Amino acid sequence: MADDTAAMSFEDALRALEEVVRSLESGEVPLDDSITLYERGEALRRHCQARLDAAAARIERIVAAPDGSAAALQPFDEPDR
Numbered sequence: 001m002a003d004d005t006a007a008m009s010f011e012d013a014l015r016a017l018e019e020v021v022r023s024l025e026s027g028e029v030p031l032d033d034s035i036t037l038y039e040r041g042e043a044l045r046r047h048c049q050a051r052l053d054a055a056a057a058r059i060e061r062i063v064a065a066p067d068g069s070a071a072a073l074q075p076f077d078e079p080d081r
Contacts, residue, residue, distance in 0.1 A: 006047070010051040014044075014048055017048060020038075020044065024038065
């Protein structure tokens with residue numbers, strides 16, 4: 001089950017993670033199953049974080065020149081110059 005996370009989209013992984021959290025929070029899952037669910041949740045969390053990190057690395061902000069054209073590209077998390 002955990003091996004399929006690599007092929008999941010961010011949205012699918014997030015939905016699956018939310019389902020894991022709901023199941024764990026319900027308190028109705030036996031202990032052994034809770035441990036398995038927790039492990040699945042951790043794998044999903046790592047997958048989601050990796051997808052977010054990859055997306056953040058690709059996001060660039062366009063810095064406009066006075067005439068409105070793109071003067072430069074700047075990483076999203078870099079402060080204005």
